[in-house]
Amino acid sequence: MAEEVELSNKQKKEIAKWFFLNAPAGEIQYVAKDLKAVLNDDEVYDEAASESFPVYNKSHMICLQMPARSGDVLVTPFGELDENEYLDPRTAQVAIVDHVKQACTEVRPASDEELPSPYTEEFRSALDSEIVKYVGEAYPKGVCSVYCTKGKDAEGPGFDFELVVVICAARLSPQNFCNGSWRSIWTIEFQDEAQILELKGKLQVGAHYFEEGNVQLDAKHECRDTTLFQSPDDCAISIAHIIRHHETEYLSSLEASYSNLPDNTFKDLRRKLPVTRTLFPWHNTSQFSLTREISKELGIGK
Amino acid sequence: MEAAMGLMRRMPPKHSETALSALLSLLPHHSADLLSQVDQPLQVLCDVDSGKEFILCEYNRDADSYRSPWSNKYHPPLEDAPYPSPELRKLEIEANDVFSIYRDQYYEGGISSVYMWEDENEGFVACFLIKKDGSKTGQGRRGYLEEGAWDAIHVIEVGPEEEGTAHYCLTSTVMLSLTTDDESSGTFSLSGSIRRQMNADLSVEEGHLCNMGKMIEEMEGKLRNSLDQVYFGKTKEMVCTLRPPSEVIMKLPDC
Numbered sequence: 001m002a003e004e005v006e007l008s009n010k011q012k013k014e015i016a017k018w019f020f021l022n023a024p025a026g027e028i029q030y031v032a033k034d035l036k037a038v039l040n041d042d043e044v045y046d047e048a049a050s051e052s053f054p055v056y057n058k059s060h061m062i063c064l065q066m067p068a069r070s071g072d073v074l075v076t077p078f079g080e081l082d083e084n085e086y087l088d089p090r091t092a093q094v095a096i097v098d099h100v101k102q103a104c105t106e107v108r109p110a111s112d113e114e115l116p117s118p119y120t121e122e123f124r125s126a127l128d129s130e131i132v133k134y135v136g137e138a139y140p141k142g143v144c145s146v147y148c149t150k151g152k153d154a155e156g157p158g159f160d161f162e163l164v165v166v167i168c169a170a171r172l173s174p175q176n177f178c179n180g181s182w183r184s185i186w187t188i189e190f191q192d193e194a195q196i197l198e199l200k201g202k203l204q205v206g207a208h209y210f211e212e213g214n215v216q217l218d219a220k221h222e223c224r225d226t227t228l229f230q231s232p233d234d235c236a237i238s239i240a241h242i243i244r245h246h247e248t249e250y251l252s253s254l255e256a257s258y259s260n261l262p263d264n265t266f267k268d269l270r271r272k273l274p275v276t277r278t279l280f281p282w283h284n285t286s287q288f289s290l291t292r293e294i295s296k297e298l299g300i301g302k
Numbered sequence: 303m304e305a306a307m308g309l310m311r312r313m314p315p316k317h318s319e320t321a322l323s324a325l326l327s328l329l330p331h332h333s334a335d336l337l338s339q340v341d342q343p344l345q346v347l348c349d350v351d352s353g354k355e356f357i358l359c360e361y362n363r364d365a366d367s368y369r370s371p372w373s374n375k376y377h378p379p380l381e382d383a384p385y386p387s388p389e390l391r392k393l394e395i396e397a398n399d400v401f402s403i404y405r406d407q408y409y410e411g412g413i414s415s416v417y418m419w420e421d422e423n424e425g426f427v428a429c430f431l432i433k434k435d436g437s438k439t440g441q442g443r444r445g446y447l448e449e450g451a452w453d454a455i456h457v458i459e460v461g462p463e464e465e466g467t468a469h470y471c472l473t474s475t476v477m478l479s480l481t482t483d484d485e486s487s488g489t490f491s492l493s494g495s496i497r498r499q500m501n502a503d504l505s506v507e508e509g510h511l512c513n514m515g516k517m518i519e520e521m522e523g524k525l526r527n528s529l530d531q532v533y534f535g536k537t538k539e540m541v542c543t544l545r546p547p548s549e550v551i552m553k554l555p556d557c
Contacts, residue, residue: 007327007328011327012328015324015327015328018320018324019309019313019321019324022313022314022317022321023312024312024314027312030308030312031309031312033305033308034305034306034308034309034312035305035309036305037304037305038305038306038309038325038328038329039328138545138546139544139545140543140544140546141544142545169544169545170544171540171543171544178536178539178540179540180537180540180541180543180544181544182541182544182545203488205541205544207536207537207540207541208312208537209533209536209537209540210311210312212496212497212498213494213495213496213497213533214310214311214312214313214315214494214495214496215315215492215493215494215495215496215529215533215534215536215537216314216315216316216492216493216494216537217490217491217492217534217537217538217540217541218314218489218491218492218493219488219489219490219491220488220489221487221488221489222488247545250487250488251541251545251547252547253486253487253488254487254490254538254541255538255542255547256487257482257487257490258534258538260446260482261492261530261534262530264444264446265446265447265450265480265482266480266526266530267444268436268437268442268443268444268445268446268447268450268480269409269434269436269442269447269450269451269452269478269480270408270409270434270452270522270526271407271408271409271410272523272526272527273408274404274407274408275407275410276407279519280404280407280408280515280519282400282508282511282512282515282516282519283508283512285396285400285403285511285512285515288399288400288403
Protein backbone atom coordinates (compact mmCIF):
# COMPACT_ATOMS: atom_id res chain seq x y z
CA MET A 1 0.00 0.00 0.00
CA ALA A 2 0.91 3.65 -0.21
CA GLU A 3 3.33 5.10 2.30
CA GLU A 4 1.86 5.42 5.75
CA VAL A 5 1.57 9.07 6.48
CA GLU A 6 0.46 9.89 9.99
CA LEU A 7 -2.75 11.90 9.82
CA SER A 8 -3.06 15.13 11.71
CA ASN A 9 -5.76 15.30 14.39
CA LYS A 10 -7.63 17.73 12.24
CA GLN A 11 -7.73 15.27 9.34
CA LYS A 12 -8.83 12.48 11.67
CA LYS A 13 -11.62 14.65 12.99
CA GLU A 14 -12.82 15.48 9.48
CA ILE A 15 -12.91 11.78 8.59
CA ALA A 16 -14.77 11.00 11.82
CA LYS A 17 -17.34 13.69 11.02
CA TRP A 18 -17.92 12.18 7.60
CA PHE A 19 -18.83 8.85 9.24
CA PHE A 20 -21.09 10.52 11.80
CA LEU A 21 -23.00 12.51 9.22
CA ASN A 22 -23.47 9.53 6.91
CA ALA A 23 -25.05 7.42 9.64
CA PRO A 24 -28.48 6.18 8.56
CA ALA A 25 -31.56 7.26 10.53
CA GLY A 26 -31.36 6.16 14.14
CA GLU A 27 -27.89 4.65 13.83
CA ILE A 28 -25.56 7.45 14.88
CA GLN A 29 -25.02 5.97 18.35
CA TYR A 30 -23.87 2.67 16.81
CA VAL A 31 -21.61 4.53 14.42
CA ALA A 32 -20.28 6.52 17.37
CA LYS A 33 -19.37 3.36 19.26
CA ASP A 34 -17.49 1.85 16.33
CA LEU A 35 -15.87 5.13 15.46
CA LYS A 36 -14.59 5.53 19.00
CA ALA A 37 -12.88 2.15 18.72
CA VAL A 38 -11.45 2.87 15.27
CA LEU A 39 -10.14 6.31 16.22
CA ASN A 40 -8.71 5.16 19.54
CA ASP A 41 -8.24 8.81 20.49
CA ASP A 42 -10.82 10.24 22.87
CA GLU A 43 -9.89 13.83 22.27
CA VAL A 44 -10.41 13.62 18.51
CA TYR A 45 -13.54 11.55 19.02
CA ASP A 46 -15.12 14.00 21.48
CA GLU A 47 -14.43 16.96 19.23
CA ALA A 48 -15.82 15.22 16.17
CA ALA A 49 -18.88 14.05 18.12
CA SER A 50 -19.64 17.47 19.56
CA GLU A 51 -19.44 19.00 16.08
CA SER A 52 -21.37 16.26 14.28
CA PHE A 53 -24.26 15.40 16.58
CA PRO A 54 -25.97 18.80 16.43
CA VAL A 55 -25.82 18.76 12.61
CA TYR A 56 -27.09 15.17 12.44
CA ASN A 57 -29.85 15.73 14.99
CA LYS A 58 -31.13 18.78 13.17
CA SER A 59 -30.96 17.28 9.70
CA HIS A 60 -32.67 14.08 10.83
CA MET A 61 -35.03 16.22 12.93
CA ILE A 62 -34.95 13.80 15.80
CA CYS A 63 -37.75 13.72 18.32
CA LEU A 64 -36.90 13.92 22.02
CA GLN A 65 -39.04 13.42 25.06
CA MET A 66 -39.19 16.43 27.33
CA PRO A 67 -38.90 15.74 31.07
CA ALA A 68 -41.92 15.73 33.38
CA ARG A 69 -44.31 14.50 30.70
CA SER A 70 -44.30 17.78 28.89
CA GLY A 71 -44.52 15.99 25.54
CA ASP A 72 -42.10 15.59 22.67
CA VAL A 73 -39.96 18.18 20.99
CA LEU A 74 -38.48 18.04 17.50
CA VAL A 75 -34.89 19.15 17.10
CA THR A 76 -35.05 21.17 13.88
CA PRO A 77 -33.27 24.16 12.39
CA PHE A 78 -36.63 25.99 12.49
CA GLY A 79 -37.05 25.78 16.24
CA GLU A 80 -33.41 26.43 17.07
CA LEU A 81 -32.97 29.36 19.45
CA ASP A 82 -29.47 28.49 20.49
CA GLU A 83 -27.30 25.50 19.73
CA ASN A 84 -28.82 23.63 22.68
CA GLU A 85 -32.23 25.28 22.87
CA TYR A 86 -35.19 24.24 20.75
CA LEU A 87 -38.63 25.75 20.79
CA ASP A 88 -41.68 23.55 20.93
CA PRO A 89 -44.28 25.96 19.51
CA ARG A 90 -47.30 23.84 20.50
CA THR A 91 -46.56 23.98 24.21
CA ALA A 92 -44.63 27.27 24.07
CA GLN A 93 -41.75 25.60 25.84
CA VAL A 94 -38.05 25.59 25.18
CA ALA A 95 -36.21 22.29 25.44
CA ILE A 96 -32.60 22.27 26.56
CA VAL A 97 -30.93 19.52 24.59
CA ASP A 98 -27.81 17.42 25.08
CA HIS A 99 -26.92 16.68 21.47
CA VAL A 100 -24.42 13.89 21.98
CA LYS A 101 -26.68 12.03 24.42
CA GLN A 102 -29.66 12.83 22.22
CA ALA A 103 -31.70 13.76 25.26
CA CYS A 104 -33.66 16.70 26.52
CA THR A 105 -32.36 17.60 29.93
CA GLU A 106 -34.59 20.51 30.93
CA VAL A 107 -37.50 22.63 29.77
CA ARG A 108 -38.33 26.24 30.38
CA PRO A 109 -41.29 28.35 29.29
CA ALA A 110 -40.59 30.33 26.13
CA SER A 111 -40.29 34.08 26.54
CA ASP A 112 -42.63 36.42 24.65
CA GLU A 113 -39.86 37.42 22.21
CA GLU A 114 -39.35 33.80 21.29
CA LEU A 115 -42.98 33.28 20.36
CA PRO A 116 -44.92 34.57 17.34
CA SER A 117 -47.29 37.54 17.61
CA PRO A 118 -50.95 36.78 18.42
CA TYR A 119 -51.82 37.43 14.76
CA THR A 120 -49.39 34.86 13.28
CA GLU A 121 -49.94 32.50 16.21
CA GLU A 122 -53.59 32.27 15.21
CA PHE A 123 -52.57 30.95 11.78
CA ARG A 124 -49.87 28.76 13.27
CA SER A 125 -52.00 27.07 15.88
CA ALA A 126 -54.91 26.54 13.49
CA LEU A 127 -52.54 24.88 11.04
CA ASP A 128 -50.93 22.89 13.83
CA SER A 129 -54.25 21.32 14.83
CA GLU A 130 -55.04 20.35 11.23
CA ILE A 131 -51.56 18.86 10.74
CA VAL A 132 -51.77 16.95 14.02
CA LYS A 133 -55.03 15.47 12.82
CA TYR A 134 -53.58 14.53 9.43
CA VAL A 135 -50.35 13.10 10.85
CA GLY A 136 -52.33 11.07 13.38
CA GLU A 137 -54.27 9.50 10.53
CA ALA A 138 -51.46 9.01 8.03
CA TYR A 139 -48.37 8.19 10.10
CA PRO A 140 -48.59 5.56 12.84
CA LYS A 141 -45.52 7.02 14.53
CA GLY A 142 -45.54 10.51 13.13
CA VAL A 143 -44.51 13.64 14.96
CA CYS A 144 -45.10 17.13 13.65
CA SER A 145 -44.55 20.73 14.47
CA VAL A 146 -45.45 24.06 12.89
CA TYR A 147 -43.01 26.95 13.23
CA CYS A 148 -43.27 30.59 12.38
CA THR A 149 -40.00 31.27 10.59
CA LYS A 150 -40.49 34.74 9.13
CA GLY A 151 -42.56 37.74 10.11
CA LYS A 152 -43.32 36.38 13.55
CA ASP A 153 -43.87 39.90 14.78
CA ALA A 154 -46.52 40.70 12.16
CA GLU A 155 -49.26 42.42 14.09
CA GLY A 156 -52.09 42.06 11.64
CA PRO A 157 -53.05 42.10 7.97
CA GLY A 158 -50.62 43.96 5.75
CA PHE A 159 -47.58 41.89 6.63
CA ASP A 160 -46.05 38.83 5.02
CA PHE A 161 -45.03 35.88 7.14
CA GLU A 162 -43.89 32.30 6.74
CA LEU A 163 -44.78 29.06 8.49
CA VAL A 164 -42.91 25.79 8.28
CA VAL A 165 -44.57 22.43 8.79
CA VAL A 166 -42.27 19.57 9.78
CA ILE A 167 -43.44 15.98 9.71
CA CYS A 168 -41.19 13.21 10.91
CA ALA A 169 -41.73 9.52 11.23
CA ALA A 170 -38.97 7.13 12.20
CA ARG A 171 -39.13 3.43 12.74
CA LEU A 172 -36.15 1.84 14.35
CA SER A 173 -35.99 -1.88 14.74
CA PRO A 174 -32.35 -2.86 14.92
CA GLN A 175 -33.37 -6.32 16.20
CA ASN A 176 -34.91 -6.85 12.74
CA PHE A 177 -31.90 -5.21 11.06
CA CYS A 178 -34.09 -2.47 9.70
CA ASN A 179 -34.37 1.27 10.27
CA GLY A 180 -36.07 4.00 8.34
CA SER A 181 -37.35 7.54 8.42
CA TRP A 182 -39.71 9.86 6.59
CA ARG A 183 -39.10 13.58 6.76
CA SER A 184 -41.22 16.30 5.20
CA ILE A 185 -40.57 20.01 5.38
CA TRP A 186 -43.28 22.30 4.04
CA THR A 187 -42.56 26.01 3.78
CA ILE A 188 -45.65 28.17 3.45
CA GLU A 189 -45.27 31.80 2.45
CA PHE A 190 -48.25 33.93 3.38
CA GLN A 191 -48.13 36.73 0.79
CA ASP A 192 -50.31 39.50 2.03
CA GLU A 193 -50.35 41.71 -1.03
CA ALA A 194 -51.08 38.95 -3.55
CA GLN A 195 -53.39 37.24 -1.05
CA ILE A 196 -51.93 33.87 -1.85
CA LEU A 197 -50.04 31.17 -0.03
CA GLU A 198 -47.08 29.55 -1.70
CA LEU A 199 -46.17 26.05 -0.54
CA LYS A 200 -42.89 24.30 -1.09
CA GLY A 201 -42.43 20.76 0.05
CA LYS A 202 -39.26 18.76 0.53
CA LEU A 203 -39.81 15.09 1.20
CA GLN A 204 -37.09 12.66 2.09
CA VAL A 205 -37.38 8.97 2.80
CA GLY A 206 -34.61 6.64 3.86
CA ALA A 207 -34.47 2.98 4.82
CA HIS A 208 -31.64 0.67 5.77
CA TYR A 209 -31.80 -3.12 5.82
CA PHE A 210 -28.67 -4.84 7.00
CA GLU A 211 -29.19 -8.49 7.76
CA GLU A 212 -26.19 -10.18 6.08
CA GLY A 213 -25.73 -7.25 3.79
CA ASN A 214 -26.24 -3.54 3.54
CA VAL A 215 -29.00 -2.12 1.39
CA GLN A 216 -30.21 1.45 1.59
CA LEU A 217 -32.99 3.44 0.08
CA ASP A 218 -32.53 7.14 -0.35
CA ALA A 219 -35.43 8.97 -1.96
CA LYS A 220 -36.04 12.69 -2.27
CA HIS A 221 -38.75 14.74 -3.84
CA GLU A 222 -39.64 18.41 -4.06
CA CYS A 223 -42.99 19.88 -4.94
CA ARG A 224 -44.85 23.18 -4.84
CA ASP A 225 -48.40 24.39 -4.80
CA THR A 226 -50.43 27.54 -4.11
CA THR A 227 -53.71 28.37 -2.47
CA LEU A 228 -55.67 31.44 -1.42
CA PHE A 229 -54.99 33.56 1.63
CA GLN A 230 -58.09 33.07 3.80
CA SER A 231 -59.01 33.04 7.45
CA PRO A 232 -56.66 31.11 9.77
CA ASP A 233 -59.01 28.12 9.94
CA ASP A 234 -59.63 27.98 6.20
CA CYS A 235 -55.92 28.38 5.44
CA ALA A 236 -55.17 25.53 7.81
CA ILE A 237 -57.70 23.23 6.18
CA SER A 238 -56.55 23.94 2.67
CA ILE A 239 -52.84 23.67 3.53
CA ALA A 240 -53.36 20.35 5.30
CA HIS A 241 -55.35 19.16 2.34
CA ILE A 242 -52.58 20.09 -0.11
CA ILE A 243 -49.94 18.41 2.03
CA ARG A 244 -52.02 15.27 2.33
CA HIS A 245 -52.58 15.20 -1.39
CA HIS A 246 -48.88 15.60 -2.31
CA GLU A 247 -47.65 13.14 0.28
CA THR A 248 -50.19 10.54 -0.77
CA GLU A 249 -49.13 10.98 -4.37
CA TYR A 250 -45.51 10.74 -3.43
CA LEU A 251 -46.07 7.49 -1.58
CA SER A 252 -47.79 6.07 -4.66
CA SER A 253 -44.89 7.13 -6.83
CA LEU A 254 -42.50 5.39 -4.44
CA GLU A 255 -44.59 2.25 -4.69
CA ALA A 256 -44.56 2.58 -8.47
CA SER A 257 -40.77 2.88 -8.44
CA TYR A 258 -40.62 -0.34 -6.44
CA SER A 259 -42.97 -2.19 -8.71
CA ASN A 260 -40.97 -1.10 -11.76
CA LEU A 261 -37.84 -2.63 -10.32
CA PRO A 262 -38.05 -6.32 -11.21
CA ASP A 263 -38.99 -6.02 -14.85
CA ASN A 264 -37.75 -2.63 -15.90
CA THR A 265 -35.18 -0.87 -13.83
CA PHE A 266 -33.32 -3.89 -12.56
CA LYS A 267 -33.23 -5.43 -16.00
CA ASP A 268 -30.84 -2.72 -17.17
CA LEU A 269 -28.33 -4.04 -14.67
CA ARG A 270 -28.84 -7.77 -15.05
CA ARG A 271 -31.59 -9.81 -16.64
CA LYS A 272 -33.30 -12.63 -14.77
CA LEU A 273 -32.70 -14.92 -17.71
CA PRO A 274 -30.39 -14.56 -20.68
CA VAL A 275 -31.66 -13.01 -23.90
CA THR A 276 -32.11 -16.60 -25.09
CA ARG A 277 -34.59 -17.15 -22.20
CA THR A 278 -32.91 -20.39 -21.22
CA LEU A 279 -30.09 -21.05 -18.81
CA PHE A 280 -26.62 -20.68 -20.20
CA PRO A 281 -25.40 -23.85 -21.99
CA TRP A 282 -22.29 -24.44 -19.87
CA HIS A 283 -22.16 -28.11 -20.89
CA ASN A 284 -21.91 -27.19 -24.51
CA THR A 285 -19.61 -24.21 -24.74
CA SER A 286 -17.64 -25.72 -27.60
CA GLN A 287 -20.35 -24.43 -29.90
CA PHE A 288 -19.19 -20.93 -29.09
CA SER A 289 -15.62 -21.52 -30.14
CA LEU A 290 -16.97 -23.03 -33.30
CA THR A 291 -19.14 -20.01 -33.97
CA ARG A 292 -16.20 -17.80 -33.19
CA GLU A 293 -13.98 -19.62 -35.67
CA ILE A 294 -16.59 -19.21 -38.34
CA SER A 295 -17.16 -15.54 -37.67
CA LYS A 296 -13.42 -15.00 -37.65
CA GLU A 297 -13.11 -16.67 -41.01
CA LEU A 298 -15.97 -14.70 -42.43
CA GLY A 299 -14.55 -11.58 -40.84
CA ILE A 300 -17.71 -10.68 -38.94
CA GLY A 301 -16.33 -10.95 -35.40
CA LYS A 302 -16.99 -8.04 -33.09
CA MET B 303 -11.18 -4.43 12.71
CA GLU B 304 -14.56 -5.46 14.03
CA ALA B 305 -15.52 -1.84 14.57
CA ALA B 306 -14.30 -0.97 11.09
CA MET B 307 -16.47 -3.69 9.59
CA GLY B 308 -19.35 -2.42 11.73
CA LEU B 309 -18.96 1.00 10.16
CA MET B 310 -18.88 -0.47 6.66
CA ARG B 311 -22.19 -2.15 7.39
CA ARG B 312 -23.83 1.17 8.15
CA MET B 313 -22.37 3.61 5.66
CA PRO B 314 -24.40 4.14 2.47
CA PRO B 315 -23.19 1.44 0.02
CA LYS B 316 -22.86 4.00 -2.75
CA HIS B 317 -20.18 5.70 -0.67
CA SER B 318 -18.29 2.50 0.11
CA GLU B 319 -15.18 3.69 -1.73
CA THR B 320 -14.97 6.85 0.35
CA ALA B 321 -15.65 4.88 3.52
CA LEU B 322 -12.94 2.35 2.72
CA SER B 323 -10.31 4.96 1.92
CA ALA B 324 -11.23 6.80 5.12
CA LEU B 325 -10.73 3.60 7.12
CA LEU B 326 -7.46 2.88 5.33
CA SER B 327 -6.12 6.24 6.34
CA LEU B 328 -7.28 5.84 9.95
CA LEU B 329 -6.04 2.25 10.24
CA PRO B 330 -2.97 2.02 7.98
CA HIS B 331 -1.66 -1.07 9.81
CA HIS B 332 -4.89 -2.92 9.00
CA SER B 333 -4.80 -2.08 5.31
CA ALA B 334 -4.22 -5.67 4.17
CA ASP B 335 -7.17 -6.93 6.25
CA LEU B 336 -9.40 -4.11 5.12
CA LEU B 337 -8.60 -4.60 1.47
CA SER B 338 -9.29 -8.31 1.66
CA GLN B 339 -12.50 -8.04 3.69
CA VAL B 340 -14.14 -5.00 2.22
CA ASP B 341 -15.35 -5.28 -1.32
CA GLN B 342 -15.16 -2.13 -3.34
CA PRO B 343 -16.48 -1.15 -6.75
CA LEU B 344 -14.37 -2.61 -9.53
CA GLN B 345 -11.97 -0.54 -11.62
CA VAL B 346 -11.18 -1.02 -15.26
CA LEU B 347 -8.09 -0.62 -17.46
CA CYS B 348 -7.63 -0.90 -21.19
CA ASP B 349 -5.36 -3.64 -22.52
CA VAL B 350 -2.89 -1.88 -24.82
CA ASP B 351 -2.45 -4.95 -27.05
CA SER B 352 -6.03 -6.00 -27.65
CA GLY B 353 -7.73 -2.69 -27.03
CA LYS B 354 -10.20 -4.53 -24.78
CA GLU B 355 -11.00 -3.44 -21.27
CA PHE B 356 -10.23 -5.63 -18.28
CA ILE B 357 -11.15 -5.50 -14.61
CA LEU B 358 -8.73 -4.83 -11.79
CA CYS B 359 -8.79 -6.63 -8.49
CA GLU B 360 -6.48 -7.97 -5.81
CA TYR B 361 -6.10 -11.22 -7.75
CA ASN B 362 -4.50 -9.85 -10.89
CA ARG B 363 -2.39 -7.27 -9.08
CA ASP B 364 1.30 -7.44 -8.37
CA ALA B 365 2.94 -4.35 -6.90
CA ASP B 366 1.18 -1.54 -8.80
CA SER B 367 0.60 -3.52 -12.00
CA TYR B 368 -2.38 -5.51 -13.17
CA ARG B 369 -2.36 -8.49 -15.52
CA SER B 370 -4.78 -8.39 -18.42
CA PRO B 371 -6.59 -11.68 -19.16
CA TRP B 372 -6.57 -10.85 -22.87
CA SER B 373 -2.85 -10.40 -23.56
CA ASN B 374 -1.57 -11.95 -20.29
CA LYS B 375 0.60 -8.82 -19.91
CA TYR B 376 0.98 -6.65 -16.85
CA HIS B 377 -0.07 -3.00 -17.10
CA PRO B 378 2.22 -1.17 -16.57
CA PRO B 379 4.86 -3.79 -17.48
CA LEU B 380 6.42 -5.59 -14.56
CA GLU B 381 9.45 -7.85 -14.35
CA ASP B 382 9.39 -11.13 -12.43
CA ALA B 383 5.64 -11.00 -12.05
CA PRO B 384 3.66 -14.16 -11.37
CA TYR B 385 1.75 -15.91 -14.17
CA PRO B 386 -0.52 -18.95 -14.14
CA SER B 387 1.00 -22.20 -15.45
CA PRO B 388 0.57 -22.75 -19.23
CA GLU B 389 -2.10 -25.35 -18.53
CA LEU B 390 -4.08 -23.09 -16.23
CA ARG B 391 -3.61 -20.18 -18.60
CA LYS B 392 -5.29 -22.29 -21.29
CA LEU B 393 -8.31 -22.74 -19.04
CA GLU B 394 -8.20 -19.04 -18.17
CA ILE B 395 -8.35 -18.09 -21.86
CA GLU B 396 -11.27 -20.38 -22.45
CA ALA B 397 -13.05 -19.14 -19.32
CA ASN B 398 -12.65 -15.53 -20.42
CA ASP B 399 -14.10 -16.30 -23.84
CA VAL B 400 -17.07 -18.25 -22.56
CA PHE B 401 -17.74 -15.91 -19.67
CA SER B 402 -17.89 -12.95 -22.10
CA ILE B 403 -20.72 -14.67 -23.91
CA TYR B 404 -22.47 -15.50 -20.64
CA ARG B 405 -22.07 -11.87 -19.57
CA ASP B 406 -23.47 -10.58 -22.83
CA GLN B 407 -26.53 -12.81 -22.57
CA TYR B 408 -27.42 -11.76 -19.04
CA TYR B 409 -26.12 -8.21 -18.97
CA GLU B 410 -26.50 -7.01 -22.53
CA GLY B 411 -23.19 -5.23 -22.21
CA GLY B 412 -20.72 -4.78 -19.40
CA ILE B 413 -17.16 -5.95 -18.95
CA SER B 414 -15.92 -9.26 -17.61
CA SER B 415 -12.58 -10.77 -16.66
CA VAL B 416 -11.54 -14.13 -15.29
CA TYR B 417 -8.28 -14.74 -13.44
CA MET B 418 -6.84 -18.02 -12.28
CA TRP B 419 -3.91 -19.01 -10.16
CA GLU B 420 -2.55 -22.12 -8.51
CA ASP B 421 -2.99 -22.45 -4.78
CA GLU B 422 -0.92 -24.41 -2.26
CA ASN B 423 -3.27 -27.42 -2.11
CA GLU B 424 -2.75 -28.76 -5.62
CA GLY B 425 -5.94 -27.11 -6.67
CA PHE B 426 -6.51 -23.66 -8.09
CA VAL B 427 -8.53 -20.52 -7.55
CA ALA B 428 -10.53 -18.66 -10.15
CA CYS B 429 -12.00 -15.22 -9.91
CA PHE B 430 -14.84 -14.21 -12.21
CA LEU B 431 -15.61 -10.50 -12.38
CA ILE B 432 -18.40 -8.57 -14.02
CA LYS B 433 -18.93 -4.85 -14.17
CA LYS B 434 -21.94 -3.27 -15.75
CA ASP B 435 -22.93 0.35 -16.10
CA GLY B 436 -26.67 0.22 -16.61
CA SER B 437 -27.30 3.95 -16.69
CA LYS B 438 -28.88 5.55 -19.72
CA THR B 439 -25.58 7.18 -20.60
CA GLY B 440 -23.86 3.81 -20.14
CA GLN B 441 -25.19 0.50 -21.36
CA GLY B 442 -28.72 0.62 -20.01
CA ARG B 443 -30.70 -0.45 -23.04
CA ARG B 444 -34.04 0.61 -21.69
CA GLY B 445 -32.85 3.98 -20.45
CA TYR B 446 -34.61 3.86 -17.08
CA LEU B 447 -31.62 4.59 -14.93
CA GLU B 448 -30.01 7.91 -14.22
CA GLU B 449 -27.25 5.98 -12.57
CA GLY B 450 -26.85 2.23 -12.34
CA ALA B 451 -23.91 0.07 -11.42
CA TRP B 452 -23.57 -3.64 -10.88
CA ASP B 453 -20.29 -5.17 -9.75
CA ALA B 454 -20.05 -8.90 -9.20
CA ILE B 455 -17.07 -10.72 -7.75
CA HIS B 456 -17.04 -14.51 -7.72
CA VAL B 457 -14.07 -16.24 -6.16
CA ILE B 458 -14.10 -19.97 -6.53
CA GLU B 459 -11.64 -22.33 -4.89
CA VAL B 460 -11.28 -25.62 -6.66
CA GLY B 461 -9.84 -28.50 -4.68
CA PRO B 462 -7.65 -31.25 -6.16
CA GLU B 463 -9.37 -33.91 -8.20
CA GLU B 464 -10.15 -37.09 -6.26
CA GLU B 465 -11.81 -40.07 -7.88
CA GLY B 466 -13.29 -37.97 -10.61
CA THR B 467 -14.77 -35.25 -8.38
CA ALA B 468 -13.53 -31.97 -6.97
CA HIS B 469 -14.66 -29.67 -4.20
CA TYR B 470 -15.76 -26.19 -5.21
CA CYS B 471 -16.16 -23.32 -2.77
CA LEU B 472 -17.69 -20.19 -4.23
CA THR B 473 -17.84 -16.81 -2.49
CA SER B 474 -19.80 -14.19 -4.34
CA THR B 475 -20.35 -10.53 -3.73
CA VAL B 476 -22.66 -8.23 -5.60
CA MET B 477 -22.56 -4.49 -5.19
CA LEU B 478 -25.10 -2.41 -6.91
CA SER B 479 -26.63 1.00 -7.01
CA LEU B 480 -29.44 2.36 -9.09
CA THR B 481 -31.04 5.77 -9.25
CA THR B 482 -34.06 6.92 -11.15
CA ASP B 483 -34.94 10.55 -11.40
CA ASP B 484 -37.98 12.23 -12.81
CA GLU B 485 -39.94 15.33 -12.13
CA SER B 486 -43.07 13.69 -10.77
CA SER B 487 -41.41 11.32 -8.35
CA GLY B 488 -38.06 12.87 -7.56
CA THR B 489 -34.90 10.85 -7.10
CA PHE B 490 -35.21 7.26 -6.02
CA SER B 491 -31.99 5.54 -5.17
CA LEU B 492 -31.25 2.07 -3.91
CA SER B 493 -27.79 0.78 -3.24
CA GLY B 494 -26.42 -2.25 -1.53
CA SER B 495 -24.01 -5.06 -1.28
CA ILE B 496 -24.43 -8.68 -0.24
CA ARG B 497 -22.08 -11.62 -0.05
CA ARG B 498 -22.90 -15.34 -0.02
CA GLN B 499 -21.08 -18.63 -0.09
CA MET B 500 -21.85 -21.92 -1.80
CA ASN B 501 -20.05 -25.29 -1.60
CA ALA B 502 -20.36 -28.28 -3.90
CA ASP B 503 -18.63 -31.54 -4.74
CA LEU B 504 -18.99 -32.13 -8.44
CA SER B 505 -17.86 -34.64 -10.99
CA VAL B 506 -15.22 -33.14 -13.26
CA GLU B 507 -16.43 -35.15 -16.22
CA GLU B 508 -17.78 -32.09 -18.01
CA GLY B 509 -14.83 -29.98 -16.99
CA HIS B 510 -14.11 -27.36 -14.34
CA LEU B 511 -15.41 -24.51 -16.43
CA CYS B 512 -18.82 -26.09 -16.81
CA ASN B 513 -19.07 -26.72 -13.05
CA MET B 514 -17.86 -23.28 -12.06
CA GLY B 515 -20.09 -21.61 -14.63
CA LYS B 516 -23.21 -23.38 -13.42
CA MET B 517 -22.46 -22.50 -9.82
CA ILE B 518 -21.90 -18.86 -10.67
CA GLU B 519 -25.04 -18.69 -12.76
CA GLU B 520 -27.10 -20.18 -9.95
CA MET B 521 -25.52 -17.88 -7.39
CA GLU B 522 -26.01 -14.75 -9.48
CA GLY B 523 -29.64 -15.66 -9.95
CA LYS B 524 -30.04 -16.12 -6.19
CA LEU B 525 -28.27 -12.87 -5.35
CA ARG B 526 -30.27 -10.91 -7.87
CA ASN B 527 -33.44 -12.44 -6.56
CA SER B 528 -32.71 -11.78 -2.91
CA LEU B 529 -31.67 -8.20 -3.63
CA ASP B 530 -34.84 -7.65 -5.56
CA GLN B 531 -37.28 -9.58 -3.38
CA VAL B 532 -35.77 -9.55 0.08
CA TYR B 533 -33.51 -6.54 0.41
CA PHE B 534 -35.40 -4.04 -1.71
CA GLY B 535 -38.61 -5.58 -0.41
CA LYS B 536 -37.58 -4.88 3.18
CA THR B 537 -36.90 -1.23 2.44
CA LYS B 538 -40.29 -1.00 0.75
CA GLU B 539 -41.91 -2.61 3.77
CA MET B 540 -40.22 0.00 5.91
CA VAL B 541 -41.58 2.84 3.79
CA CYS B 542 -45.07 1.38 4.08
CA THR B 543 -44.72 1.07 7.86
CA LEU B 544 -43.73 4.70 8.09
CA ARG B 545 -46.72 5.81 6.05
CA PRO B 546 -49.17 3.00 5.37
CA PRO B 547 -50.72 3.25 1.91
CA SER B 548 -54.17 2.06 3.05
CA GLU B 549 -54.76 5.67 3.94
CA VAL B 550 -55.12 6.34 0.21
CA ILE B 551 -58.34 4.40 0.03
CA MET B 552 -59.73 5.08 3.46
CA LYS B 553 -59.13 8.70 4.09
CA LEU B 554 -59.06 10.64 0.84
CA PRO B 555 -62.67 11.75 0.49
CA ASP B 556 -62.57 14.25 3.32
CA CYS B 557 -61.93 17.48 1.43
